[in-house]
Amino acid sequence: MSRQGPEVAHQVGFLVNPVLRHSAAHVVVDNLEAPQLDETDQHHLFRVLRLRSGAVVTATDGRGAWRECRVDASNTLVVNGATTNEPVRSSTFGVAFVPVKAEKPETTIRQLVEVGVDEIIVIAPTRRAVAGARDRLVDRAERIVREACMQSRRVFLPAVHLGLSLNDVCARSGAALADPEGAPLGHAHRLLIVGPEGGFDDGEVPGSVPRVGIGPAVLRAETAALVAGARLAALHA
Secondary structure, three states, X not given: OOXXXXXXXXXXXXXXXXXXXXXXXXXXXXXOOOOOXXXXXXXXXXXXXXXXXXXXXXXXXXXXXXXXXXXXXXXOEEEOOXXXXXXXXXXXXXXXXXXXXXXXXXXXXXXXXXXXXXXXEEEOOOOHHHOOHHHHHHHHHHHHHHHHHHHHOOOEOOEEEEEEOHHHHHOOOOEEEEXXXXXXXXXXXXXXXXXXXXXXXXXXXXXXXXXXXXXXXXXXXHHHHHHHHHHHHHHHO
């Protein structure tokens, strides 16, 4: 599943437009000229959040464009004002991780989206306990990304790649392995690889891949992925 390719540019910095930040809800739609809500979003806005007529909702196409809308009396979105196109970065950053357990990749993906990562790679697991994780993720990944973008008011959907091989990830430009004993994280590092619990086996990651530290603590694998994403977001903001 990939809404966008790996070479997509993304929003600059941490500052969020006040209209986005203070809207009652934020949704991803296909058409900003006539925004339509799917059944899941309708349920969330009108059953869970209990939005009423006049509530401000922001809508994005997931490619950097967004606009303010208002809820009308029939619980539909009416556009209100012009479309805004957010500035983009010239380069991106991402996190690649190995799923620890079948039920945990979804949480890691959601958190990485919320902290602002541009690209998320779920590395194909080689251990049988989690070998079925990719198949179970395919149908859910797009919805997870959309919901996380809605929560965090993102206007660019990140690229998500499921089941890439470790060799392919290590060959990517700017790739580095998160290692407690690694060198300081720098701007040249644009894709952090986070290993499974217990780390990678000897020889799995080529010696040519830089090792970089993301903090002094010994972290669980899923926590390390989140910290890696947050560190990259702060560095490349």
